[in-house]
Amino acid sequence: MSELIYNSDIKRITTFNVSANAACIAYYDTLDELKLLLADRSLPRPIKHLGEGSNMLFTKDFPGTILISRIDSHEIIDIREDGSVLVKASAGVIMDNLCRDLALKNIWGLENLSGIPGTVGASVIQNVGAYGVEAGDLIVQAEAVEIDSAETVTFSHEMIDFGYRHSIFKTEEMRDRFIITAVVFKLSSKPKPRTNYANLQSLVGNNPSAIEMRNAVISIRDNKLPSPAIVGSAGSFFKNPIISQQHFDKIKALFPNEKVPHFIIGDDEIKLPAAWLIDKAGCKSMTQGGASLWYSQPLVIVNISGNATSHDIIELEHRIIKCVKSQFNITLYPEVEHI
Numbered sequence: 001m002s003e004l005i006y007n008s009d010i011k012r013i014t015t016f017n018v019s020a021n022a023a024c025i026a027y028y029d030t031l032d033e034l035k036l037l038l039a040d041r042s043l044p045r046p047i048k049h050l051g052e053g054s055n056m057l058f059t060k061d062f063p064g065t066i067l068i069s070r071i072d073s074h075e076i077i078d079i080r081e082d083g084s085v086l087v088k089a090s091a092g093v094i095m096d097n098l099c100r101d102l103a104l105k106n107i108w109g110l111e112n113l114s115g116i117p118g119t120v121g122a123s124v125i126q127n128v129g130a131y132g133v134e135a136g137d138l139i140v141q142a143e144a145v146e147i148d149s150a151e152t153v154t155f156s157h158e159m160i161d162f163g164y165r166h167s168i169f170k171t172e173e174m175r176d177r178f179i180i181t182a183v184v185f186k187l188s189s190k191p192k193p194r195t196n197y198a199n200l201q202s203l204v205g206n207n208p209s210a211i212e213m214r215n216a217v218i219s220i221r222d223n224k225l226p227s228p229a230i231v232g233s234a235g236s237f238f239k240n241p242i243i244s245q246q247h248f249d250k251i252k253a254l255f256p257n258e259k260v261p262h263f264i265i266g267d268d269e270i271k272l273p274a275a276w277l278i279d280k281a282g283c284k285s286m287t288q289g290g291a292s293l294w295y296s297q298p299l300v301i302v303n304i305s306g307n308a309t310s311h312d313i314i315e316l317e318h319r320i321i322k323c324v325k326s327q328f329n330i331t332l333y334p335e336v337e338h339i
């Protein structure tokens, strides 16, 4: 049965551990309950759907209703002769649980996304990615309900227009218009280990199982990233910027004795790790009130004191952007959604 909580601290439903008031938080357990909630004009507006709140920073109180799905189910819907396996998961499923359950069945595809906080629904919106895999590479379809009409719509992979931490649902026109209710992933029963990122190859050796890949990914992540259960954060705070070859040559010239990390992603498009820029700009030890950068991954702003305010975090964000801009003429943009 749906559950409504009025005037509640957003801290309990987000991972940054920063306080703000939500006028209403509404949990639902079925799609019919979701549709009833959408039709209920007495609920405070606007409507915002959250998963685990692991990519969110609420900069002030939220006057509307935050919807959260408690629908937690997934099933294999097709196994094809070529080895492909179609898996349908409800949007409320915790992504890491899905990664674990499928790796245990030796179904390949999601293992490199192990350990990323958040839900299946948000993986579509965010096109989550890690260690050479993006959710969008594997998503063939997403089912959704339009907030205004409560009508069901199916989006194909092509319609979603996945990009780097991007989907159509992040555009001005589509933002907060649809609620993702289920996602279909095309996975594989044939081993497909992707070991060419970080030191995965050395950890798993040859012919690893899917669960060995998952465990290796988690061990790398645990060494590098703060667990939201211990330190508040929303993961990587900034996107990795994309610059031109000419701009990249200028940056390389500043470090003649160093290999500047980069990924060539297109004609005249070079992606630089924002963490490297933050480090080289000398921002790594910056603090602001209760907020600082995580010692082993400066791309992550953490609520180190447990008492950081959104103001602390935004001040720190602006100082970092200014510092990187002045040193490298590159503007960093946040990956974390600000409300």
Ligand SMILES: Cc1cc2nc3c(=O)[nH]c(=O)nc-3n(C[C@H](O)[C@H](O)[C@H](O)COP(=O)(O)OP(=O)(O)OC[C@H]3O[C@@H](n4cnc5c(N)ncnc54)[C@H](O)[C@@H]3O)c2cc1C
Binding pocket: 015, 048, 049, 050, 051, 052, 053, 054, 055, 056, 069, 091, 092, 116, 117, 118, 119, 120, 121, 122, 123, 125, 126, 127, 128, 129, 130, 178, 179, 180, 181, 225, 226, 227, 228, 233, 234, 235, 236, 337
């Ligand atoms: C420690 C840490 C490590 C992280 N590492 C990674 C990483 O390696 N790679 C990566 O890509 N991200 C990473 N993240 C970011 C985060 O985990 C992802 O962005 C994740 O997809 C967010 O999921 P969520 O369910 O918490 O979404 P939320 O933060 O609750 O929401 C994110 C956005 O999705 C929307 N949304 C959520 N559910 C739905 C739905 N059902 N329908 C419509 N809209 C919806 C929200 O409105 C919001 O706009 C990390 C975060 C943390 C805290």
